[in-house]
Amino acid sequence: MSRSERLLTLIQALRRHRRPVTGAVLAEDLGISIRSLYRDIATLQAQGATIKGEAGVGYVLKPGYMLPPLMFSEEEIEAIVLGQRWVAERGDESLSKAARNALAKILSVLPPDLRDEAELSSLLVGPGEPLSVGDQELAQIRAAIRKERKLIITYSDKAGETTQRTTWPFAVGYFDRVRVVVAWCEMREGFRHFRTDRIHALEWIDTRYPRRRAQLLTEWRRSEGISGL
Amino acid sequence: MSRSERLLTLIQALRRHRRPVTGAVLAEDLGISIRSLYRDIATLQAQGATIKGEAGVGYVLKPGYMLPPLMFSEEEIEAIVLGQRWVAERGDESLSKAARNALAKILSVLPPDLRDEAELSSLLVGPGEPLSVGDQELAQIRAAIRKERKLIITYSDKAGETTQRTTWPFAVGYFDRVRVVVAWCEMREGFRHFRTDRIHALEWIDTRYPRRRAQLLTEWRRSEGISGL
DNA sequence: AGATTGCTGCCAATTTCTGGCAGGGTTTAT
């Protein structure tokens, strides 16, 4: 196994363990000595991987995605740049920032001539309608989704009636003018859609909901007759 | 210089030359022997780079972007997935395909557990308004922009008057419901915006327009009072 | 036909990588 392959294997090994892992265990996994492991960790860190090593504890990998070298066509890069510009323009503040960071990371590794090319990429995103109310809460909602946490929301439906519901949020739909939270509603015992601009209040309760997000998503898709992706 | 650095340098060296370059020249550039160069080329090809070598001619790199290993945070990957889904949904056919390919490339290199996570990413893009007319031509327009070629368009303005104009297209703006081609108009001697759904006919003439795309873009930005990006 | 160039196998010299050791520093547990 080449060294560069091994580095990817190391990332995956780190990811498998949620709790801190000692270097000795990782070295055993990879079939290398501790000394080499330290060198590999250092190399990964130099490449931008966020591996934290604590004396007396072990290593933890800050959740993230390490991508190996990749080749994209011109048009694929155009699609990526355009997509990130759209998210930067239309996403909530936190997601927008992530999009700008991701784009900056990609651009920063391109040779200067290509970077200019991509920065000046000719695909532009027009400003959207002013952000609908409730966009600030979107970051919170996305966090709840990622952590599979229950969310109590105060919601006004189309008829104007306001209710308070405990929900299991698992997706956000981005439409041109509105964002919609897709969730299981405990009150109605069914899937419900909530426009973010009709959500008045959000309460995060630190309780994990009893189902897996992915499973809810596929079930909801089936119930709505939406094919995969 | 480590080998992996050198491989990136090689990509850049290949890109600088538009015409085929012989291995001997590249080896000279990098300060390595021909023999090692052949090995480096093979390694890059194995990593997905599209380098074509023809006996008696030399090497050419199919235009594209080679990215070194990159680390993204969870949120950054969410932004990328969402962005590509948006482009896949809203872009013209060719760009949409590029977005799907780019996404597939990224997903394919993730370890299985993360791939599921990303595939099932909870950020969804709603279907847009039905694609405005003229979307088929967008791929052509983008190609003209990339190659800095003149474009003769038959256009109906807001008042309904139809004219034929020779234009130098340099950007496309993506709005919620319309796409707008930004171009220098020879007839009006100024920057003009053309909604794609009001373009009736397109004629590609294989003449390069006399200005650089990037320069047109920055000038147009200044004239419109738009800050960079 | 001859020149140019891509491409592969082989092998010795060179360079890099590796693993063990020794020692220092920090955190956790007792």
Place this chain on the structure above:
DNA sequence: ATAAACCCTGCCAGAAATTGGCAGCAATCT
């Protein structure tokens, strides 16, 4: 406070990979 576990670095000899030269074949261009 002491001990144990662990991260981290420098050093060095042995192991492994890389490199460059050579020889030879195939495809392409003039």
